[in-house]
Amino acid sequence: MFDSLKEKLGRFEEEVEDEADTAEAADAADQPAEPDPEATDADTDTDTTEGDDDSLTERAKLFASGKSKITEEELEEPLEQLEFALLQGDVEMRVASEIIEGLREELVGQARAQVKSGEVVVREAIGNALLDVIDVGGIDFDEEIAAREKPVTIIFTGVNGVGKTTTIAKLGRYLEERGYSVVLANGDTYRAGANEQLQKHADNLDLKLISHEQGGDPAAVIYDAVEYAEANEVDIVLGDTAGRLHTSNDLMSQLEKIDRVVGPDLTLFADEAVAGQDATKRAEQFDDAAEIDGVVLTKADADSQGGAAISIAEVTGKPILFLGTGQGYDDIEQFDPEVIVDRLTE
Ligand SMILES: Nc1nc2c(ncn2[C@@H]2O[C@H](COP(=O)(O)OP(=O)(O)OP(=O)(O)O)[C@@H](O)[C@H]2O)c(=O)[nH]1
Numbered sequence: 588m589f590d591s592l593k594e595k596l597g598r599f600e601e602e603v604e605d606e607a608d609t610a611e612a613a614d615a616a617d618q619p620a621e622p623d624p625e626a627t628d629a630d631t632d633t634d635t636t637e638g639d640d641d642s643l644t645e646r647a648k649l650f651a652s653g654k655s656k657i658t659e660e661e662l663e664e665p666l667e668q669l670e671f672a673l674l675q676g677d678v679e680m681r682v683a684s685e686i687i688e689g690l691r692e693e694l695v696g697q698a699r700a701q702v703k704s705g706e707v708v709v710r711e712a713i714g715n716a717l718l719d720v721i722d723v724g725g726i727d728f729d730e731e732i733a734a735r736e737k738p739v740t741i742i743f744t745g746v747n748g749v750g751k752t753t754t755i756a757k758l759g760r761y762l763e764e765r766g767y768s769v770v771l772a773n774g775d776t777y778r779a780g781a782n783e784q785l786q787k788h789a790d791n792l793d794l795k796l797i798s799h800e801q802g803g804d805p806a807a808v809i810y811d812a813v814e815y816a817e818a819n820e821v822d823i824v825l826g827d828t829a830g831r832l833h834t835s836n837d838l839m840s841q842l843e844k845i846d847r848v849v850g851p852d853l854t855l856f857a858d859e860a861v862a863g864q865d866a867t868k869r870a871e872q873f874d875d876a877a878e879i880d881g882v883v884l885t886k887a888d889a890d891s892q893g894g895a896a897i898s899i900a901e902v903t904g905k906p907i908l909f910l911g912t913g914q915g916y917d918d919i920e921q922f923d924p925e926v927i928v929d930r931l932t933e
């Protein structure tokens with residue numbers, strides 16, 4: 588997962604270290620010659636602090652304070668290359684610029700000696716720059732579920748085939764494992780076979796499914812499921828919806844109707860990590876139609892670039908809550924910005 592992104596960040600670190608090394612070597616060549624070892628010994632023995640020795644100390648200080656810092660020029664090439672690599676990896680342009688600016692700010696003026704010796708400076712700067720764009724605050728899923736009045740209704744939106752239905756099944760298990768009772772609602776009354784698909788997951792997971800005939804009103808199905816949950820003291824309603832393009836006005840107005848009629852507690856937008864910038868753009872568009880509270884990035888197991896994972900929160904202002912990491916019911920992990928950044932910079 589995100590291997591290619593990790594490699595790019597590692598390459599940047601190496602390049603900055605090399606630059607620091609080269610610059611320091613060039614500076615050392617400009618330095619005053621080492622004092623005569625014999626003279627130094629003699630000085631130390633007699634503990635004198637005058638004459639030549641003083642001016643040498645001064646020059647050494649100057650060397651340490653001024654010249655041995657990383658300059659903007661030294662960073663230019665590595666930063667340019669990293670920006671190019673991020674854009675190639677489908678990181679959104681504004682987000683890539685922010686990362687580059689963050690790195691420039693943190694690294695200019697750092698001691699070259701620390702940088703070239705591979706102490707954590709560069710890696711830390713990368714981590715901070717990433718965290719700045721990934722960690723946008725917003726809701727914490729577990730806390731939100733615990734705190735809200737039951738039943739908590741969660742609706743899933745997104746384009747076709749990205750993994751909404753699979754995510755609902757995975758979250759059904761996730762929530763049951765945490766002690767909540769769950770009912771599924773099939774608001775995908777559009778696609779043939781959608782009821783059967785979700786029924787199969789419900790059977791496998793031993794969950795109740797509320798569904799209507801194909802062609803029915805999705806808002807009505809989810810409304811029924813909420814009523815069922817209230818009558819039976821079920822904690823969580825997970826409502827599926829049909830995949831749709833943001834350009835499909837009919838389907839988008841269905842989402843608005845669900846919003847109006849059901850008033851879901853949370854609306855989560857699902858998209859594929861592999862879709863990169865497209866996923867980022869779609870998240871913005873869906874958020875405009877029916878405001879989203881968070882994002883589930885599916886198929887992260889197949890994504891080495893990490894472009895959407897890095898960009899989507901910063902662009903939408905909504906946190907990524909989960910990563911889908913495979914086709915099995917347990918292949919879902921909570922998206923913790925710090926853990927992700929640690930993984931990318933380890
Ligand atoms: N590798 C991988 N495959 C996934 C993941 N999530 C879903 N899939 C697969 O993606 C395909 C589509 O999943 P669905 O859950 O049917 O997608 P959907 O968004 O509900 O599709 P529509 O209802 O047609 O819009 C299935 O083959 C899933 O097994 C994931 O995290 N990793």
Ligand SMILES: [Mg+2]
Nearest residue numbers: 751752775830
């Ligand atoms: Mg589906």
